Amino acid sequence: MDDGAERIFAALRDVSQSGAPLYLQLKKNIEEAVKRGLIGPGDALPSERDIAAQADISRVTVRKAVQDLVKSGVLVQRHGSGTFVAPRMERVEQSLSRLTSFTEDMARRGMAARSQWLDRGIYTASPDEMMVLGLSASELVSRLSRLRIADETPLAIERATISASVLPDPHEVTSSLYMALGKTGHRPVRAVQRISAVNLGEAEAQLLAVPIGSACLQIERISYLASGKVIEFTKSIYRGDAYDFVAELRLPGPDGQEGEAT
Template sequence: MSAADQIFAMLKESSQSGAPLYLQLRKSIEEAVNRGLIGPGDALPSERDIASKADISRVTVRKAVQDLVKGGILVQRHGSGTFVAPRMERVEQSLSRLTSFTEDMARRGMTVRSVWLDRGLYAPSPEEMMVLGLSSTELVARVARLRIANDTPLAIERASLSASVLPDPEAVGSSLYAALGMTGNRPVRAVQRISATNLGDADARLLEVPPGVAGLQIERISYLASGKVIEFTRSVYRGDAYDFVAELRLTEPGEEIRP
């Protein structure tokens, strides 16, 4: 079996890293399938064969194989053998979700940094009094920053919170949510509105684009478990340089595969 030998060769190659054995093996098999060394319908060597040739326990082999079965890449039949699953698209692990700014940028291989535009306590605007439920005698904490990816300004984030939950805005580190969480004010729910707007002069200048260019505006209201509004954030993204990607899913795909 040439294909099997190639798997073993790959395994040997990667066996220098300190990673767990079953992960190394899993990766080797996965690559063999991806490169087409073993195609859909082909049988893998038996678990015992792999185990003895690679000189590891069969349970370890099994752990690797079962991960791939769960991932839909392999199919096993009791008493028969292990086979490469018939073509079927890879089941995406991620459920419906919006990717966050930093996550998204990291995946695109960009380095992200932020510049503070504002951190301080102010008298609340009428809008802030409404949304955050403040009286005119209370103060509001405002935290604003410019998000920059690969030296290109990408977004402006302006958050408003009650001063009672963030008495010292200057102390906020790189993550606002971390600062909130550490004082026991972690939001558990949020409602987000995504719309489009033409950038005004000030925002356009910060984002280094001509005024009037289209921007993605996101308004988010975060709630505590008690239902109280804790934060209101309005962000503007450069429309020409950023887009939101959302993956949607309706139903679970069927699992049964019987030849």
């Protein structure tokens, strides 16, 4: 048995038949082990069977405690790999004055970005999409929905819509949407964003590995070509515990032009 497993089991042996329900005792013991540094970010938990045997409790009890800790963001589960202590979240500072893709933005920070595709396909445009993109009722749109992940931490859910006449095959987008649009001369040069605070529902909280009801930032982005034509309509959800959006403000000069703030 490795040192990590020994530390975890040592933290679980206090689970007994007295006091609170067993799953709550186990949950508290794992939380305390994380807080005290006995098990750290990225450490793998032993299997449900091994934990149950060491703590002398049922696997159902272990599963309930682990699921609660996953919902609260203490643990993360990776399909086919197991359960791990969640990484410590370092906040990402995002400038509101630069129009960049998620992939480009994470690359500048030295973070490994990837996406988990939730949906890619051609659809009939919704009334909102027709209005924003300036489409007729007969025109189709490409929708791209994905979970954006940096250094294996889910940070955002992004749902982008592009006219199908511009992006006839959404599967052509493998990483950066803006890179794909740039290849056909349709990369946006400016955008207007509306940011609002909302609380996460169950499905989105599960995708972002945070508790249900967690505060997050909802961003609607309308992006434009140099000609002024709208090219992209995106609705995104960003983790409130991970992102800070920063805007630079300047004091107008006496003639109404922008000047340096002092």
